[in-house]
Each structure stands twice: as C-alpha cells, then as structure tokens.
Amino acid sequence: MSxxxxxxxxxxxxxxxxxxxxxxxxDIELYRLKxxxxxYLHRDEIIQKIPGFWRVVLSQHDEFADHIKASxxxxxxxxxxxxxxxxxxxxYEIEFSFNAIExxxxxxxxxxxxxxxxxxxxxxxxxIGVPATAERKSFVDWFNWTGxxxxxxxxxxxxxxxxxxxDIYPYCVKYYTEAQRDVEDEESAGSSSEGELxxx
Amino acid sequence: xxxxxxxxxxxxxxKEFEILHLRSPSIECHPLIAKQTSSSDDxxxxxxxxxxVLFHNEKTIFGLEIYVYINLKAVNSSTQDGERVIFISxxxxxxxxxxKVNYRSVTKVLIEYILSLDPNSYLQKVIPKxxxxxxxxGTLITKKTSSIKALRILxxxxxxxxxxxxxSQTQFYNSYRCRANLETKxxxxxxxxxxxxxxxxxxxxxxxxxxxxxxxxxxxxILDDILLETFQEDTKxxxxxxxxxxxxxxxxxxxxxxGGWEVGDIFGTKHKDTAIYHIPLFPDDPKARFLRxxxxxxxxxxTILETFWIELQNRQEFKLSVTVxxxxxxxxTAVKSLQRPxxxxxxxxxxxxxxxxxKRYVTGENYDTAAGAREAYLNVRDYLSVRRNQKxxxxxxxxxxxxxxxxxxxSSQRTVITANTLQPRKxxxx
Numbered sequence: 001m002s003x004x005x006x007x008x009x010x011x012x013x014x015x016x017x018x019x020x021x022x023x024x025x026x027d028i029e030l031y032r033l034k035x036x037x038x039x040y041l042h043r044d045e046i047i048q049k050i051p052g053f054w055r056v057v058l059s060q061h062d063e064f065a066d067h068i069k070a071s072x073x074x075x076x077x078x079x080x081x082x083x084x085x086x087x088x089x090x091x092y093e094i095e096f097s098f099n100a101i102e103x104x105x106x107x108x109x110x111x112x113x114x115x116x117x118x119x120x121x122x123x124x125x126x127x128i129g130v131p132a133t134a135e136r137k138s139f140v141d142w143f144n145w146t147g148x149x150x151x152x153x154x155x156x157x158x159x160x161x162x163x164x165x166x167d168i169y170p171y172c173v174k175y176y177t178e179a180q181r182d183v184e185d186e187e188s189a190g191s192s193s194e195g196e197l198x199x200x
Numbered sequence: 201x202x203x204x205x206x207x208x209x210x211x212x213x214x215k216e217f218e219i220l221h222l223r224s225p226s227i228e229c230h231p232l233i234a235k236q237t238s239s240s241d242d243x244x245x246x247x248x249x250x251x252x253v254l255f256h257n258e259k260t261i262f263g264l265e266i267y268v269y270i271n272l273k274a275v276n277s278s279t280q281d282g283e284r285v286i287f288i289s290x291x292x293x294x295x296x297x298x299x300k301v302n303y304r305s306v307t308k309v310l311i312e313y314i315l316s317l318d319p320n321s322y323l324q325k326v327i328p329k330x331x332x333x334x335x336x337x338g339t340l341i342t343k344k345t346s347s348i349k350a351l352r353i354l355x356x357x358x359x360x361x362x363x364x365x366x367x368s369q370t371q372f373y374n375s376y377r378c379r380a381n382l383e384t385k386x387x388x389x390x391x392x393x394x395x396x397x398x399x400x401x402x403x404x405x406x407x408x409x410x411x412x413x414x415x416x417x418x419x420x421x422i423l424d425d426i427l428l429e430t431f432q433e434d435t436k437x438x439x440x441x442x443x444x445x446x447x448x449x450x451x452x453x454x455x456x457x458x459g460g461w462e463v464g465d466i467f468g469t470k471h472k473d474t475a476i477y478h479i480p481l482f483p484d485d486p487k488a489r490f491l492r493x494x495x496x497x498x499x500x501x502x503t504i505l506e507t508f509w510i511e512l513q514n515r516q517e518f519k520l521s522v523t524v525x526x527x528x529x530x531x532x533t534a535v536k537s538l539q540r541p542x543x544x545x546x547x548x549x550x551x552x553x554x555x556x557x558x559k560r561y562v563t564g565e566n567y568d569t570a571a572g573a574r575e576a577y578l579n580v581r582d583y584l585s586v587r588r589n590q591k592x593x594x595x596x597x598x599x600x601x602x603x604x605x606x607x608x609x610x611s612s613q614r615t616v617i618t619a620n621t622l623q624p625r626k627x628x629x630x
Contacts, residue, residue, distance in 0.1 A: 059587075062553070062557065065557060066560070066564070069578070069579060069582065070561065070578070070579040070580070070581075070582035070583035070586060070587075071578070071579075071582035071586065073582075073583070073586045073587060074586055077586075135571075136575065136578070173347050173351070174347050176347075177341070177345070177347045177350035177351060177354075180341050180350060180354060181341045181342060181343060181345070181350075182340040182341045182342065182372075183331060183336065183340060183341075183342045183372050184225065184327055184551050184552070185327075185343055185552075195230070196230030196231075196234075196481075197230075197234050197476070197481060197491060197492065197495055197500070198495070199234060199476070199495060199500055199501065
C-alpha cells in the first residue's frame, strides 16, 4: 500500500471509530438519565417536605441572580418546586410550581419545553397569567421566551434554561447546604489578585 | 457626623437624592507591607470595604469605593496601638445626573465621614485569616463540610429532642480593641481613566472625563481641604509623580492651602531601601501590580525604592506622557469625637458574597445610556426592600448656590462644607 493510501485508510477508520465513540457517549448520557430519573423523582418528593428549599437555593446562586431583576425575588420566593423532565439532554421540560402571590400570580404548575437543535435552543411561550413587561424584562417574561422571536425577549433566556437544567436542578442540594454554613469563609477564598506576596 | 447631615449641606437645595452606603464584613488579611523577617509576630491587619453610591431621579450618578485597613501592632499586648490606612480606591460619575452636583464636595464629605468613624467599629466579629477547621466543632457547617454531612447536622438540629445550647458563632470570629485616635494614613493613586466604577459611562456624552493633570489637581484640592479641616497640624502630606522631577511636582503644590505639603511619599524615605518592604499592597492598585511583577521576575528583593518609582511610570498600563500620581497623608485626625456609625447610616452586608452581589447591581450595568443607571438603581432599591427590608437614606439638598458652583472653585464653597463634629486646627500656608 502506498503511503497515501495508508493514510487515507487510517483517516477513514478514525471517522468510523469517532462515530462509535459518539454513539457510546449518547448511550452513557441516556444511561445516566435513566439511572438518575428515579432518584431525582424521589429527591423531588423529599424536597417538597423542606419548606423554603428553592428559595434558599435560588438566593444562594450568584449566576442565577445575575439573570434576574432584584424585584424578581418576589416571584422566586413563590416557587414551590422545580423539576427537570428530560427526554434527552437536548429535549427537556422544566416544571415550576408556584404559590400564589396575592393580586400578582395565581397558584399554578407549568411546564416549559426546550429543544436544542443545530446548536440552537428554542422554546414555546407559556402563559403564567402575568402580563408581559414592556421595557425591563423580568423573570416572568422568561416563560414567554422562545429563542426565535424578533420581538424583545428576556435576555439570554437560553442560558437561564441551561442553568436550570445543567446546574441548579442537578446540584440543588449542594447550593442548599452551602447557604447553611455557620461560619463565613476566610480571606483565602478571595480573589488571587489580592493575595499575599510570596517571596521565594 | 451623620451621613445625611453632611451630605445635605453640599447637595443642591430642594433636590432629592438617595445614598447607598454599603459596608463589607471585616476580615483579617495579609499585612499591607511585606515583612522583612519571617519571625512570627502578633500584628493583625483587618480589612473592610466601603461603597458609597449616590442616586438622583432613580438613576446612579456617583460612586466612591474606599478600603479601610486597621493594622494592630501587637494584639497580645495592652498597648492597643496601631494605624489606620484609608485607601481611596475609585471615585466615578455616570454623567446621568439631571442637576448639577458638586462631586468634589461629595467626595470630600464622604472621606471626612470615613475619617470620623471610630476604628473600633471595624474590630468586632472579624473573620479570621484562617479558621482552624480541626478545632471547629463537628456540629458546625463550614466550607469543609460535605453536603451530606451538612444535611445530617441540619437533621440533628431539627430533632424535637435537640436542646444543645445555641451555638455562638462569635467564638469563631475575632474581636480586638485599639486606641480610638490611631495614626491615620490616607493613600491614593491618581490616574486618568475613561471610567472607574461605571462600565461604558465614558460613552455618555454628558460625562466629563478629565485628563491626568486635572484629575491630580482635583484630588489634591480635596485632600488639601481635608488636611486643613480634619487633621492635626503636624500631619505629613506628600505628592509623588513617577517620572517627574521635584521642581515640576512643586508646580502642583503652588496653590495648596495646607503648609505641610512636600514632594515625596509616605512609604519610605531612603531611596536605597527595598521597595517591597515599604510599598503597601492595595487591591487593584498599579503599585501592587508592579510589586507582583517584580516578584514574578525575581527582582523583588533587589529593586530599591528609587528604581521602583522610575520603572513604575514606564509600565505599559500607563499611556505615554499621562500624569499619574501617588498622594499620601499621614497624621492624627483632629476629629473630637470618633463615632460608631449610626445604624441608619450604613447597610452592613451579611457576608462578602452579599456585598459583592449588591455592588454588582451597580457596577455590572452599562452606563452609556440612562437605562443602565436606572436599572442599577431599581435593582439596589428592590434588593434592599425584598431581601433586607431596608431602604436607602433619602437626602434633600440644602446647598443654595451649589447648582452653579464650579467644581474646582473651592474658595466659594469652603464656608459651607464645614462639618459640625470636626474641630479644625488650621495650619495655613505662609
């Protein structure tokens, strides 16, 4: 076999192999979902018995706070439960249950569907009975986020969806316990640009 | 000195403002200046951050960030001796004010307010530099506690039979005492920048961005007034302009009123002394960045003060020919009664995390248009209301001619700005 032909064959083999790797990774993802699903279900039931669980988690989460207005904490505090229902990691629904806020929000459970296709995340609007705000897009406007509309939408709505499904929901217990620390962190937790100079 | 009293005397008459005065918890940090010997000593440095933000018509208009360090010389002795170092980190405007505000006076009054605070107010519930996690009771949750262990601790605490004495957190924090009137240093690095605290604010055509020369004169006139009104008469006042000779530096000192100004700095007098043992390490400070570079380049122990100042000016972070300066004050204040800040004057953040979260509402917006300035205001207001059930302090200005006063024409305003609790002993320039 000539050098060229050998290289060609190797590259072709590598492509086949990569296809198998990708398939295996998909299988692992699905296995992971399958394995975790009953545990998450059980966890959701337990969390229901811990008052204020989601309020604590969402108040602890800096990145979540960056997505919403400070006034949105009123709605955040009304969240009774959050659940992510995955069909696949690319196709999932996030379920929210709200307590009523008098005059503002009714007691309700809604599901918002997200689909990641060709690297674009899209969704369909969900009516939670709060009129859309005009200028300052609020957390309640996120439920109307589609990712494809030309109208002004909740900013970075896709990132917020990913934050719920990839971080807040899977690691909610970690955020819950972090918020319960009795002793606050010392200096070493601060930024490195403020640290002590180490001479030799 | 109450914050609202001090501010209303210099804010324009009849106009309404709101002020956020946010304070971080106090935390033990590394010594500001590297120690020459590694011998253990019992000095302690406590760092606290202040952020002042002024709002008008529901928009951010001005901010000032100040760090206060209390350096206790020997915490195990009874001397209670130490020094207070005030690092003026950043002052900035957004250009979104709907009325003329004398920011020079606002800055001056806020620095005087900081100077009027009893250093002991920073020394309660100080977060230690390092917790001895081994010694911390296993029933407390720290950053070393795993999620599962934390849940077990919480489960135990919620047992009906749980009756352990309430854990006092204070035993894990430190408290110190110091003399009320510590020697005070005020440190400042002036360098022109389009914005310091408010991103994109330089794109607002109504914001006045000033060059290095005028910035230096602006700060000099503020500190000059403070020296006359707030410090005792033998106070050192020093100005250094890296890259400039003493004769040119003295040009800037021609118009000052305080007699004690000299060319130089308050960090060390001998040119041949090693810079690293004399220059303090402040956050986000060009001097500190240069020190860190010297350490990286293995030149820290070799670089003397003289070389340090010459090389500092040539660093890439400064544009060529831009005027930067180092201003320092060192002395005792002439404030009669140092005070603990009244609770209404300050929002004490519960943690550094909370401090940064509130600060981010202000410094995380884009200020090229008024929308960002308004967004910041609404978020701060709503956060305080929803999460802390607190409000910012409202101030109605009482300064009658302030609206047309020129920022740098200090002579016309001097009589108005005197604060009640300060007893100046003036040492006027001869």
